[in-house]
Amino acid sequence: MLLESRIPLRYSFGIITYELLVVLFVGLATRLGASELTNILPVMPLAIPAFLGTAISVLLSFKMNQSYERWWEARRIWGTILNDSRSLIIQVQSFMGTEHSKEIKQIAYRQIAWGYVLGRSLRKLDTLKNIAHLISDDELAAAAKQNNQPLFLLQTTSNNLKDLRLRKILDVHAHIHLQETIIRLTDSMGSAERISSTVFPSTYRLVLHSIIYLFVVTLAISLKDVDNRLVVPLLLLISAGFFLIEKVAYHLQDPFKNRPSDVPITEIARTAEKNIRQLLGEQTPTEEPDTRTFYIM
Template identity: 45%
Template sequence: MLLKKNIPLHYIIKDIKAELCYVLIIGFAVYYITSVFRNVIPEMPLVIPAFLGTAISVILSFKLNQSYDRWWEARKVWGSIVNDSRSFILQLQSFLSKGSEDDIKKIAYRHIGWCNCLNWVLRGKDNEALLIAYLTEGEISNIKHHTNKHLAILQLNTMHLSSLREEDKINVYAYVQINNTIMSFSNSMGMLERIKSTVFPVTYRYFLHLTIYLFVITLSISLRDIESYFEIPLLLVISAAFFLLEKTASHMENPFNDLPTDTAMNAICNTIEINLKQLIHDEHIPGPIQSDTFYIM
């Protein structure tokens, strides 16, 4: 997540370097061609690029909204994981019979492991070794051959609760209620996987790029009477605005790309760890994650 600090210019520019080069080439090429073949190339009324600009803005506005919705949905789902995690512990503490503190602690640790595992899998940095802080070695080797490791951790917790039920440490009615909370973890997990695995319709992007280049070409023909030292920078700045918007929207479409625009999953997992450990009166509370750059992961 980008913070409200100053974003370095090179971060913004580096994504659209290629596009700006193309615009530069188009600008000079059109300038050259219109100078040389002045009689052949007819005049281009300014209404053509202006009208293309409208078409661009329609698709862009569509894309801005839908990509923001994906980004915001991802954040909401992680937010509901935070809420459900706290509720989960409060429920365990109120529904389990006295003397189950150890079970609660084990389940809570496993649950923190689940959050982190989900984070790593979404970012493509899956690594069972890191889970050692939250799961026993037996459990880790247990989930190793699972394709979907976080689902396997969730199954571990479900089975643990099921055994508590068999020992009659929890009332059947309350048990079903806790099961509801676990089902909502399963839901949240699946929703994040859906956002991750569903590609935003790529054709819209192609049409957008196509239309922007068409816009640049027609605009540069229209402006051929303007001096090149004035026209080329103008073309660059205007097309840069379009490309930057398109690029930003593309980044937000998939908020689990290990990029600065990602959902701040590390920070969220850290918050969950602090909250849960304080709720179970654990002693090893980690400090909050600090960011010394313009984003937080």
Template identity: 45%
Template sequence: MIVKPVLPFKYVFEEIKISLFVVLAIVLVTDIPVIFFSHHYSEIPVTIPTTLGIAISILISFKVNQSYDRWWEARKIWGAIVNDSRTLILQLKMYTESDNSMIKTMAYRQIAWCYTLGQSLRGQDPYENLKELISDEELKKLQDQKNVPLGILDLQTDSIKELYDKGDLDKFSRLQLEETMERLTASMGKCERIKNTVFPTTYRKGLHLAIYLFVIFLSLTEPLNLSIFIEVPVLLILSLVFLFLEKAAFRLQDPFENLPTDTPVTSISRTIDINIRQLIGETDLPKPIVAEDFYIM
């Protein structure tokens, strides 16, 4: 997640450099007939690029709104995961004896689940942080799971059933814990839905083509019939605005791609890690993840 109000120029340029080079090539090519065949050149009415520019603005606005909705939904889901993770441990402490070893086991599993869910959504190794949090026996069980976060939730539900069978939980307590597990499972499913629902690629290609057409038509209008040394920078700056907004929307539409615009699932998981360890009485806590650059992951 980008946390600084001003983006580095290098990052902005890296995001749109290919598109800017295409715009530069378009401007230079469209200026050839103007320079060498000006007596045969018929200028295009300025209303054409104006109308196209308005249409592009509307399309970009729509795409930015839709992309931000996806990003914000992902952020709200992880906010719910924070709350439900804390709730699970608080419920275990409230419903069972304080010296019950299962509280610490399930607390560590919940920490592991948060890290693993974030890594799975980003296409990273889901087992990376599990060795210190889950027993070797349970790790072996998870090796056969295609969906590791779901496997951890399965272990959690088995533990709840075990506590109930031993008499450590009454029926009401078990129902409350089951509701919390249900919410965690639903949050995982919502994240997977966002991850697996592809934003239509034809929409982006059409918008890109419209921006290039806008540059072509604008370069051939009378107001832009300037010296090439003035026209090129003007058109590059105008197109840069459209291109960067379109690229920003493109990045926001996929909040789990291990990019600076991601939902900060690693940072959120570390916060959950710290909170849960505090709840079970530990004092040796991991440090919060801080932004080392203009973004936090």
């Protein structure tokens, strides 16, 4: 997630470098062609690029709204995951009591691992990295054989709760409440996976880019009598605004792509770990914020 107070210009313009180079080429080529064919080309009224600019603004507004709605849905899902993870451990502690601290710790550590595993799964990274200290070797080996490791860990916790019920450590009502929490976690996982696997139509972006380049061409022709030293920077400046908004919307529409604009799922999983360790009465390491970066993951 981008931190608004520290976004460098190199990032903002770095994500649209290719598009600006294309605009520069198209603008210069159009200006050169317009000067060579000045007696043939009809006068291009400014109303035409103005109309295209208005159309681009409407399309960008629609795309930004859709992309942010998708990003915000992903953020709400992970907020629910954080709440349900804490609720699960509070419920387990309440229903089982301190005399079963070993079983509680096992469930709590597995839930911590689940948050990291789910986040890395959504980002298509090494799913089981750095969780060996949280789950047993047998569970780690079994998880490595599964196609959906987060689902396996939830299933393991569910089976764990069933075993506790059979051993009379949990009563029927406690078991039902805990299973409801597991179901909510599963629902949240499925919602996050749906967002991750649903692709926006690429044709929308292609059409939008084409209209922006057409805008550059028509504006360059409309201003054919104006000095190139003014027109070319103007073309770059206006198109930079369009492309920057489009690129931001493009990044927001995929909130789990391991980019600076992602929903900070690793940070949320880390918060869940700190909170769960606090519930267990363990020391939680204090981390100094990294002032060198302009985003959190």
